[in-house]
Amino acid sequence: MNKVYFIFILSFYLINICLSLELNSGSNNVSLQCTKDINSMMSFANLMDDLQLWAYSGRAPNDLGNIDGCLGLPSNVSHYCIYSTSVPVSPSINTTYIIGLCIPPSCNTTVDISSALTTFLETMSIIAPPGGDPQSICYSEIGQSYKNWTTGAYVVLGVCIFFGVLVLAGTGIEFYQNNISGLLKKDDDQFEGLISGITNNNPISIRQDLYEEINETPLVVKLLLSFSLISNYNSFFGSSSTKRHFDTLDGIRTISTIWVLLGHSLLFANSPGYDNLAYLYLKARSFFSFQAIPSAEFAVDVFFMLSGFLVAHSLLSHLNSEQSKSPFFWFKYVIHRIIRLSPLYYFLIFVDWQLMPLFGTGPLWFQYAEQKNACQEYWWTNLLYINNLHPSIMSKECFSWAWYLANDMQFYLIAPFVLLAFRFRKAFGYLIVAVLLAICFTTNIWLTMKFNIPTFFQFAVPTTTFTTDIYQKPWTRIGPYAVGIAVAFLYTHETTKKVYDKLWFRLTAYSLAFGITFFFTYIPYTSFQGSGWTKVDNALYNGFAHTMFTVGLALFMVATFYGHGGLMSAFLRLKIFNYLSKLTYATYLVHPIVLYTYYYSRTTFLHYSPIEFSWLFAGNILFAFSIAFIIHLTIEKPFIQIERLIFPPKKQNSSPPQKEYQNYSSLLIQKV
Structure with missing residues (x-):
């Protein structure tokens, strides 16, 4: 020491x-x-x-x-x-x-x-x-301002107030409707008798009239109800996936998000700094147990793999239908993704850029304000989902952690071509997946060898140009997404289920899954022993680690789809993960704002030690998910509801429900 x-x-x-x-x-x-x-x-x-x-x-x-x-x-x-x-x-x-x-x-x-x-x-x-x-x-004074109010800041503040008004209006309307519904149900027996007498013992016709009246709610009211905290809260805690065989994905998503928080809790604190930085860089990072923290970069690969699987699985179920031949189907395919990702994403970009620098204090808060200067020039690249391509490196990006969303959108647009090839001839689909994997492997290895690029976990600064940036470019990160598509292909085969029903195969798959994921998580430990890794070692790790980690996870994940997986599968299906998984997108977007706000507001530097970092990490989880819950109910969920108004789901049954007429809000939500 x-x-x-x-x-x-x-x-x-x-x-x-x-x-x-x-x-x-x-x-x-x-x-x-x-x-x-x-x-x-x-x-x-x-x-x-x-x-x-x-x-x-x-x-x-x-x-x-x-x-x-x-x-x-x-x-x-x-x-x-x-x-x-x-x-x-x-x-x-x-x-x-x-x-x-x-x-x-x-x-x-x-x-x-x-x-x-x-x-x-x-x-x-x-x-x-x-x-x-x-x-x-x-x-010269406590609480001195680091940035003045600008027109942009006033506009963003106005947008925040506008959303607040929408939430209050939608919640108020639903509260009023629920009160009216409660009055109608106050004396249900007397009400039923009265209705029967008036309608010659045919109460259903009146219920149909009531249903039709609710169904004819003005569009403006439906839009406002999309922002209702009552319905969005009930939806959060009440709904669950109808595909029970995919419930383990809720646990995987939640744990991966927490893993991202683990890595960023350490990494983002380095922007202001540690008071024992030399110890962290030269000693602590060489511990075996420490490797789980920088290996959190694999959590993003897990999300790529899950995204590839779910997109491919969903599209494959539609490609055989007539609607897939319509240009409108593919228009909806793109618009759905934009509406799903963009509202909350765009909102947080401008809040982080225009408002957050105005509200912090502390000796280091000026660094937070300076960090947002990149948005002055490059905010538009985020709106177009090309921020991973321009500017050239992450340090110059606006809302830099959104490089993941840019890649995901680009992969989402590529996926249909792979799936159409698979529908035409399965061998073609597998061939394209193999080509994508080959591109990912070779570009990572070649660039690492040519420019002597270190690995991410070494905490060096490996990306100084567009060419040497292997962390966020699509050609170096598409491997896990291709793995997800391949898993969706395999899931369509009956043979896959048959082999997973065999005990010996499952045990082999479990062993490989554990071995592969454990290996790539902790093998960096060896780089800090002796003379460290060579350029070839770095190239092999950069080339294969991100993709192969998801291969290991996929071996176990597929087993859970068929009801296997034992205690681990049961753990991943816990109800709490069903709730928390709904917050993973919002948590990913907002957690850096939460972390940076705390780190740059401190009046002392952080001190790294296992116990202090553990408490810090626990607090980051609590605050990130709590704020994500708020913006999920007020921003993210309302726009999901609005999309259903724009593209309403197919009606399963045109007849009105016979027992739900009492609850105005539930009928409105069903129709939305």
């Missing part, structure tokens, strides 16, 4: 020696008043004030000091400054360190602060030398 920190501090000191000459040569740019005030601070000329300046300043990299205490001093005594610079952590990794300083207000430029740090380092009072590409920002 001490050796690690010694190397870390020594590297800072060497940087300081190299840069001090540059700072001295540019000393003419340093404020004379700042130099005078720093010297006064060093000599404790004003004892009480200077003691507090030292007390509220950070002492080492990633030490933010005390912003509240510093800004509580008189404005002519101090202001609080954040200084950041890039330094090497190891020969292959650069990182940015940040320090918070409580210094005289005359030191208000980056050059001033760099000079002050050099002075502090000479006496070892603060061990944080200047590095490359230094930046600074200073605050």
Whole structure:
């Protein structure tokens, strides 16, 4: 441990020696008043004030000091400054360190602060030398704004208020209808007798009239009812899948989402930073148990595989019908996906871009605001689902974690061609899947070898150009989606069920499933032993890991479709997963906003340790799913209901229900 920190501090000191000459040569740019005030601070000329300046300043990299205490001093005594610079952590990794300083207000430029740090380092009072590409920002008051209100911010706020009004209106209408329904049912026996007398003992005709009246609800009212919290809440907790053999997918989706949260809880915290960053990079990540965290990248591959399977399974069931020959069928195929994904996605893009930077506080919140600058130029690429292709790399993207949605949409548009080939001749379908897998394998391996690209779990920065970006480009991520399509093909064969009914085959499949997924999750441990992995090792891992992990999962997943899988299958079918799986899309979209809001609002850096990270992870799960629940009921679900108004499902029975007439809202929902 001490050796690690010694190397870390020594590297800072060497940087300081190299840069001090540059700072001295540019000393003419340093404020004379700042130099005078720093010297006064060093000599404790004003004892009480200077003691507090030292007390509220950070002492080492990633030490933010005390912003509240510093800004509580008189404005002519101090202001609080954040200084950041890039330094090497190891020969292959650069990182940015940040320090918070409580210094005289005359030191208000980056050059001033760099000079002050050099002075502090000479006496070892603060061990944080200047590095490359230094930046600074200073605050003179607590809660100082980082961004002004713009026209875009007012528009987005107006949209939020508009949705709030729709929710209140829809909920109010349904509440009123339910009250009317309750009055009608107050004395059901007397009501039935009265109706029978009026209609010559034929109550059904009146019920039909009531049903028709409800069915003729104006479209505007139906649209408002789509936003009703009552019906959306009841739908969330009341409905369940009619395809019981696919219920295990609910558990797989939920666990995969939680796994994504696990990985991002660690990774996103690195944007502001850890106070023991050297330990995390040089020690903790080499532990065997730690590998489950960076391996969370496989959770996204699981979603690709599930998406490929469900899209293929659904389309295969329609391709033999007459409607699939109509251009309108394929129009609906595309529009359905756009309506399903876009409303919540677009809403959160603009909320994150325009509103969120306005509401945070803390010494590091300016970084959150700066992070959104990419949206000024590239927001439109998200709307077109091409943000994984333009801009060239993820660090320049708006709403960068939405690279997954861009890939998924592109794969969704490709899938029909594969399925039409399969319908024409099954061999053609399998051949195209094989070609897609070959493209995925070869491009990953070739690019890794040519550009010496490290693996993701090494925490390096592997993507600096469009060509070397192998993490989010469709040709390097289509493998798991192709696996999902292949699983849907196999599911159409009776032979698949027959072989899974054989005990020996199931045991073999379970063993392979566990072995493959465990292998790719924990094999990165070996890269931290001895001399590490070679370029060939990296290429093989980058080439096969993402796809083969989903192959292992699919071996077990298919068994559950036929009622096998034992305790694990029963676990994945738990009712709680049926509920939580409905929140996975909203959770994926909103969880980075939740994480970044917390990380950038902190007044101290996170400290990595297993127990502290576990508590952090648990809190992230709770808050992410809670907020996802709110936006699911108010944004996501209403637009699902609206789509049903635009493209109503086929009526199973045109006759009105005989026993449901009492519940106005249930009839409306059935018709919607």
